[in-house]
Amino acid sequence: MADDAAVDLKNFIRDVPDFPKPGILFKDITPLLASPEAFNAAITRIAEHYRDRGIQLVAGIESRGFLFAAALALKLGAGVIPVRKKGKLPYKTISLSYDLEYGSDAVEVHEDAAPNGEKVLLVDDLIATGGTAAASAELLEKAGAQVVSVCFLVELAFLNGRDKLAGRDVHSLLVY
Numbered sequence: 381m382a383d384d385a386a387v388d389l390k391n392f393i394r395d396v397p398d399f400p401k402p403g404i405l406f407k408d409i410t411p412l413l414a415s416p417e418a419f420n421a422a423i424t425r426i427a428e429h430y431r432d433r434g435i436q437l438v439a440g441i442e443s444r445g446f447l448f449a450a451a452l453a454l455k456l457g458a459g460v461i462p463v464r465k466k467g468k469l470p471y472k473t474i475s476l477s478y479d480l481e482y483g484s485d486a487v488e489v490h491e492d493a494a495p496n497g498e499k500v501l502l503v504d505d506l507i508a509t510g511g512t513a514a515a516s517a518e519l520l521e522k523a524g525a526q527v528v529s530v531c532f533l534v535e536l537a538f539l540n541g542r543d544k545l546a547g548r549d550v551h552s553l554l555v556y
């Protein structure tokens with residue numbers, strides 16, 4: 381399907397106030413996913429940005445990142461790495477924990493996710509504080525990957541998540 385340049389992707393992002401807790405304005409991407417034209421436009425536009433960058437693997441962050449990683453990988457002729465929450469992957473894993481507002485969380489990949497220094501594009505649906513993406517990028521490097529760039533459908537720029545990715549190449553399609 382051709383990318384219709386007239387498709388304004390922001391029209392397919394729904395604001396849901398106070399989810400999952402009071403004070404959070406949740407950016408719901410399900411309308412974009414449900415629209416063949418909008419989803420195709422989003423994937424095509426991100427893939428265009430990375431054409432000719434030699435991407436060998438696209439790593440998606442659980443779970444919405446998986447949707448983008450799989451589609452982008454097919455467009456770019458690359459494979460997929462799932463970056464998962466702790467305890468989900470069956471083989472030998474390495475993990476990295478990172479701080480949340482309250483408490484901490486951890487991301488995990490198989491230890492042989494990128495055994496030959498493959499060029500990896502890391503993707504998630506959205507960057508807020510940047511903690512998840514920063515930990516995921518660092519973890520992929522521990523697994524041997526060369527993380528060439530980190531990309532997002534949506535960036536909440538007012539949360540300055542890019543600061544946690546300082547020194548990295550970062551690309552987001554929709555900035556708020």
Ligand code: AMP
Nearest residue numbers: 405406407506507508509510511512513
């Ligand atoms: P962070 O580590 O703060 O950048 O959080 C990023 C992760 O949390 C992503 O996987 C997002 O899907 C999710 N997330 C955080 N804030 C929001 C929000 N306001 N709307 C939708 N998803 C969010």
